[in-house]
Amino acid sequence: MRNAYLDQFPDEARVIKAAFWSSFIALAIGGVLGLVQALHRTDVFRFIQSPDYYTVLTAHGVLLVIVFTIFFLVGTFTWAVTTSLDRGVVDTRFTWAWYIMMVIGAALAGITIFSGFLESAPSILGSELNADVLFTFYAPLEAHPFFYIGLVVFVVGSWLAGVDWFRTWLAWRRENPDERIPLPTFMVLTTTLFWYICTLGVSLSILVFLLPWSLGITESVNPLLTRTMFWYFGHAVVYFWLMPAYLMWYTMLPKFSGGKLFSDPLARVVFVLFLLLSTPLGIHHQYLDPGIAEGYKFIAMTNTMFLLLPSLLTAFTVVASMEHGARQRGGEGYLGWLKALPWRDPIFTGMALAGLMFAAAGFSGMINAGMNINYLVHNTWWVVGHFHLTVGTAVALTFMAASYWFIPQLTGKELWNRSVALGQVVLWFIGMTFMTNAMHRSGLFGLPRRTAEPQYQGFDFEPAVGTVGEINMQVALGAVILTLSLALFLLNMVMTSIGSNSESIPDNTYADTLSGAEDSPRILDNLKLWTAIAVVLVIIAYTLPLASIIDAGGLFGPDIEGFRLSTWVDPAVIESLSEVIR
Amino acid sequence: MNIHTYEKVWIVASMVLIVGFIATITYGAVGPGIAMIDDDGGDINPDEINDDERFAEPGVEHVGGNEYEVTVVAQAWSYTPSEIEIPANSEVTFYVTSRDVTHSFSVVGTNVNTMVVPGQVSEMTAKFDEPDEYGILCNEYCGEYHHTMEGKLNVVPEDEFDLTELSVEADDEIDAGNETTITANVTNGMQEDLETTVSLEIGNQTQEEDVTVPGDGSEEVAFTVDSADLDEGDNDWTVTVDDYEESGTLSVVTPEGNESADGGDGDA
Amino acid sequence: MRISKGALLVVVAFLVPFVVEFRTALSWFGIKLSILESLALGGVLVIGLLLWAVWPEDGNGGTGAAGSS
Numbered sequence: 015m016r017n018a019y020l021d022q023f024p025d026e027a028r029v030i031k032a033a034f035w036s037s038f039i040a041l042a043i044g045g046v047l048g049l050v051q052a053l054h055r056t057d058v059f060r061f062i063q064s065p066d067y068y069t070v071l072t073a074h075g076v077l078l079v080i081v082f083t084i085f086f087l088v089g090t091f092t093w094a095v096t097t098s099l100d101r102g103v104v105d106t107r108f109t110w111a112w113y114i115m116m117v118i119g120a121a122l123a124g125i126t127i128f129s130g131f132l133e134s135a136p137s138i139l140g141s142e143l144n145a146d147v148l149f150t151f152y153a154p155l156e157a158h159p160f161f162y163i164g165l166v167v168f169v170v171g172s173w174l175a176g177v178d179w180f181r182t183w184l185a186w187r188r189e190n191p192d193e194r195i196p197l198p199t200f201m202v203l204t205t206t207l208f209w210y211i212c213t214l215g216v217s218l219s220i221l222v223f224l225l226p227w228s229l230g231i232t233e234s235v236n237p238l239l240t241r242t243m244f245w246y247f248g249h250a251v252v253y254f255w256l257m258p259a260y261l262m263w264y265t266m267l268p269k270f271s272g273g274k275l276f277s278d279p280l281a282r283v284v285f286v287l288f289l290l291l292s293t294p295l296g297i298h299h300q301y302l303d304p305g306i307a308e309g310y311k312f313i314a315m316t317n318t319m320f321l322l323l324p325s326l327l328t329a330f331t332v333v334a335s336m337e338h339g340a341r342q343r344g345g346e347g348y349l350g351w352l353k354a355l356p357w358r359d360p361i362f363t364g365m366a367l368a369g370l371m372f373a374a375a376g377f378s379g380m381i382n383a384g385m386n387i388n389y390l391v392h393n394t395w396w397v398v399g400h401f402h403l404t405v406g407t408a409v410a411l412t413f414m415a416a417s418y419w420f421i422p423q424l425t426g427k428e429l430w431n432r433s434v435a436l437g438q439v440v441l442w443f444i445g446m447t448f449m450t451n452a453m454h455r456s457g458l459f460g461l462p463r464r465t466a467e468p469q470y471q472g473f474d475f476e477p478a479v480g481t482v483g484e485i486n487m488q489v490a491l492g493a494v495i496l497t498l499s500l501a502l503f504l505l506n507m508v509m510t511s512i513g514s515n516s517e518s519i520p521d522n523t524y525a526d527t528l529s530g531a532e533d534s535p536r537i538l539d540n541l542k543l544w545t546a547i548a549v550v551l552v553i554i555a556y557t558l559p560l561a562s563i564i565d566a567g568g569l570f571g572p573d574i575e576g577f578r579l580s581t582w583v584d585p586a587v588i589e590s591l592s593e594v595i596r
Numbered sequence: 597m598n599i600h601t602y603e604k605v606w607i608v609a610s611m612v613l614i615v616g617f618i619a620t621i622t623y624g625a626v627g628p629g630i631a632m633i634d635d636d637g638g639d640i641n642p643d644e645i646n647d648d649e650r651f652a653e654p655g656v657e658h659v660g661g662n663e664y665e666v667t668v669v670a671q672a673w674s675y676t677p678s679e680i681e682i683p684a685n686s687e688v689t690f691y692v693t694s695r696d697v698t699h700s701f702s703v704v705g706t707n708v709n710t711m712v713v714p715g716q717v718s719e720m721t722a723k724f725d726e727p728d729e730y731g732i733l734c735n736e737y738c739g740e741y742h743h744t745m746e747g748k749l750n751v752v753p754e755d756e757f758d759l760t761e762l763s764v765e766a767d768d769e770i771d772a773g774n775e776t777t778i779t780a781n782v783t784n785g786m787q788e789d790l791e792t793t794v795s796l797e798i799g800n801q802t803q804e805e806d807v808t809v810p811g812d813g814s815e816e817v818a819f820t821v822d823s824a825d826l827d828e829g830d831n832d833w834t835v836t837v838d839d840y841e842e843s844g845t846l847s848v849v850t851p852e853g854n855e856s857a858d859g860g861d862g863d864a
Numbered sequence: 865m866r867i868s869k870g871a872l873l874v875v876v877a878f879l880v881p882f883v884v885e886f887r888t889a890l891s892w893f894g895i896k897l898s899i900l901e902s903l904a905l906g907g908v909l910v911i912g913l914l915l916w917a918v919w920p921e922d923g924n925g926g927t928g929a930a931g932s933s
Binding site: 064065068071146148152154155236237238241276277279280300301302303304305306307308311312315316319320322323326327330331334380383384385386387389390392393394459460462463464465466467468470471472473474475476529533534535562566567571572573574577 | 597598599600602603606607610611613614617618620621624625630631632633634635637638639640641642643672696697698700702704705707708709710711712713714715716717718719729730731733734735736737738739740741742743746747748
Binding site for chain 3: 352353355356357358359363367436437440443444447448451455478479480484488
């Protein structure tokens with residue numbers, strides 16, 4: 015008797031499948047745009063106008079770091095809650111409602127961004143439909159109101175998803191009053207809690223300041239204020255999209271390695287630490303911002319460094335669990351056990367390679383977090399290298415590997431081709447190696463990020479090693495390999511979905527633990543306590559900086575109107591304009 | 597709570613690492629004195645940049661000794677001034693603000709790197725020991741020609757650096773037989789006095805005058821030119837002080853209605 | 865085979881970051897490998913690895929427990 019997720023929760027399986035496919039579509043479009051950018055920036059092949067590069071970049075960013083990751087997250091979390099509580103959601107109509115809300119939000123923001131490619135975009139609500147403002151939408155760059163509305167609708171959809179998980183957990187709690195929260199559900203709930211805390215900042219920023227301003231209701235914004243409110247959310251969101259990957263590493267990877275999770279109590283400690291520390295460190299993205307006193311930056315820096323702890327603990331637990339699995343499979347010796355791991359399995363190999371790349375990302379992250387050394391790399395391509403290792407590999411590669419497990423679970427169909435899948439995860443690893451190595455190196459000699467043509471009239475870059483041309487070739491090569499890998503992934507997903515039903519789908523279970531929940535104090539499950547502490551930490555870290563920003567610039571800033579820089583300008587005009595200025 | 601021994605060791609090692617990182621960063625701040633960009637620059641209304649004491653005339657100013665101040669206004673998609681010259685062995689404080697959107701002011705390959713947020717003034721101090729040439733670029737997306745936004749920072753040898761400015765006032769023409777004055781105005785932006793020589797070349801003659809221009813002041817030198825020493829028609833002149841020169845043309849004309857060139861006492 | 869095919873593939877993949885980073889690291893010591901030289905180095909390592917992997921272990925004809933996934 016087959017006991018896949020589809021057999022246990024057929025209704026939930028349909029919503030999760032829909033969420034995954036939404037996420038794959040965003041991944042497909044965003045990934046192809048990534049190739050366009052890589053080829054354009056490196057001057058290997060330019061077939062779009064440079065001003066359009068920024069439209070491509072906005073779409074690449076929003077589609078991949080918001081739409082792809084969060085759709086995958088809501089799917090994974092719904093799976094985790096229902097599987098670990100062994101009960102369905104309270105009402106699948108509610109589940110469909112938040113999913114559809116997220117689709118509407120994503121579509122609205124997406125359409126607004128993509129109309130930036132049109133020669134003459136339609137004018138709606140009194141302004142042209144476009145949003146060439148990048149993923150960070152720093153005012154006074156101004157997007158069409160639909161972009162902001164789309165983002166808010168998407169985020170509110172994700173809030174309702176959180177309500178759904180909490181509701182399901184509370185229903186389970188009534189049925190099982192004395193049991194510990196199962197680990198996967200514990201991870202989902204803590205993650206959701208810090209998501210509520212952090213998205214409050216960006217939602218207020220949009221609803222109170224940016225949306226009324228783009229609609230012409232208010233006249234001016236305070237750019238430093240909206241920027242600070244963005245980063246209040248902007249670093250927690252990176253943990254938000256990382257948490258499903260962590261959840262897979264903790265609850266599935268030990269199983270795929272053939273063993274058990276090393277320690278349930280420490281996994282709980284890790285997630286509590288993320289709940290506490292994810293938000294009060296956003297100012298570390300603003301180390302180089304004027305108008306924020308050094309002391310606040312120092313607080314953000316210490317919080318960031320302490321957030322290394324949960325990731326270092328995860329590194330230990332995950333490797334220890336893998337070793338345990340390998341030894342169960344007959345592995346021996348100090349390092350010889352590595353040979354005994356199931357390297358033929360794309361799910362295991364993908365996740366293991368993703369975890370390894372995440373370790374490398376941790377190193378460059380420590381550099382970024384070091385506020386004085388950050389001067390050298392801030393806003394250079396180094397940073398882009400860093401987050402292609404984090405969200406681009408640790409998260410994306412784990413998600414792709416997990417999909418090889420999830421899609422058969424959700425469809426009841428066997429994975430189309432395991433060898434192609436193995437090749438795909440290995441190609442992703444190789445492609446990222448080429449690309450991020452070059453990006454990191456180029457950041458050290460100051461090559462900027464977010465630039466269509468990093469070639470300047472008045473000076474040349476002086477790499478300590480190699481040449482700029484070589485770095486460009488390495489990035490382009492990496493991007494081509496990554497696109498190939500992405501195509502293989504999507505092919506496998508499509509072929510699996512149109513394949514025929516199979517009876518040999520493994521049971522839907524998650525990893526057992528060597529040291530279980532009973533080894534941890536009950537206080538770890540006291541979500542109210544941790545939430546209260548998290549809120550206090552946020553208040554400590556943010557009250558004074560926000561107060562001083564508002565005190566200096568006012569809530570709405572000194573008469574700062576929006577700049578819609580996306581209207582098409584004749585390059586010749588610009589050329590003559592800059593001549594005049596010189 | 598049951599924690600494995602190896603895990604305890606690992607936690608302790610992690611904490612040591614974290615505290616070590618914080619310690620090195622703190623050392624960087626207090627030891628070598630790497631200060632963060634902060635709120636010292638104050639705020640400014642972008643619409644009032646042209647009336648602002650500091651930003652009305654952006655550029656290099658001498659504070660005294662080896663200290664300089666450089667003010668820069670960023671806007672889509674250029675810096676004013678686009679080219680900055682400072683001497684080696686100097687300590688330079690940059691003040692940068694934006695007229696429109698968020699930019700950055702980043703001197704390539706150095707630690708001089710700041711965000712430029714409209715409404716705020718970024719202030720940062722850096723030392724330049726050796727003569728060199730640096731590119732300046734904007735590394736924050738600021739619109740569709742963001743990639744064209746660049747500048748230049750030239751660090752020149754100390755003895756080649758000054759903040760001298762020369763402007764000359766001169767008539768375009770004089771009547772034959774008359775005299776005119778060519779006035780050179782030498783401004784000294786440095787805080788120390790400037791001892792130099794102003795010279796005027798006109799026709800085939802040269803006049804020179806030694807001047808001492810006070811620190812942060814200016815001095816006028818007037819040269820009297822007699823048309824009798826010049827040829828009829830155009831006479832090119834050049835005023836030179838140190839490496840600066842300004843040229844023009846002085847035309848000697850015969851007053852209206854007078855055919856002869858030798859005198860102004862015609863029948864007019 | 866000394867290791868499973870899957871493990872062999874992963875080890876070969878690992879050579880890529882190894883060669884790329886090794887080349888970066890060497891250049892700090894003034895040893896600059898050209899792209900061709902780096903490719904040659906990678907090729908030699910891959911061939912060496914393959915030879916090692918397929919060479920039968922002494923006195924142990926069959927493959928081990930590894931690679932049975």
